[in-house]
Amino acid sequence: MVDANSTGLGSAKSRSINVEVNLLNEWSASRVAMAVEVQRQLCVLVGVCVCGFITLPLLSSWRSKVVASTSSVIRERAAVQDRVGKLEQRVEQVTPAIDFATMKTSCDRYRNVLFQEAYRFVEATPAGVRFESLKVETIAGELHFKVVANARSAAEGRRFVDAAGKGRNVMSSNQSAVRQSQTLGQDGVVFDYLKKVKVAK
Secondary structure: OOOEOOOOOEOOOOOOOOHHHHHHHHHHHHHHHHHHHHHHHHHHHHHHHHHHHHHHHHHHHHHHHHHHHHHHHHHHHHHHHHHHHHHHHHHHHHOOOOOHHHHHHHHHHHHHHHHHHHHHHHHOOOOOEEEEEEEEEEEOOEEEEEEEEEEOOHHHHHHHHHHHOOOOOEEEEEEEEEEEOOOOOOOOEEEEEEEEEEOOO
């Protein structure tokens, strides 16, 4: 038997929507999503903690090494500076104080004495004597004249020795190795002569 109304049309069937079921489904899905997000956050937190536990000892060890290395460098630098300071003090102690003015005055005085003695020696040479060689040396405050000379005669040679041996601070005046030489005449001689003069201060 068919349900019909007075007009002969079938009666419409009523539908009901269960709102509680829909809300329950949405709440369940939201809960699952929240649980997944919480798990993800917990995994991230656990990962950060694990990385921290691994990294912190390494960082601590690296920091200790850096501190030790820095301390060693500081100590070495301080030791080097200390050595440099001591060496500078030593240099100041052993470096002589040079008085250049006094040194110049002393050098000028010695130079004048040397020129005077050399001039006096040449001036004492008589006309009958000629030098083959003349060597002048300064040794330990002494002036040495070394001469090889020709003379017209032995007497001329002796006169030269007597004249050259005069002067201040003469330490020695010696003629040696006298031998015949006809360079200045038939009676000529050649001889060695050495004179030492103490340079006066």
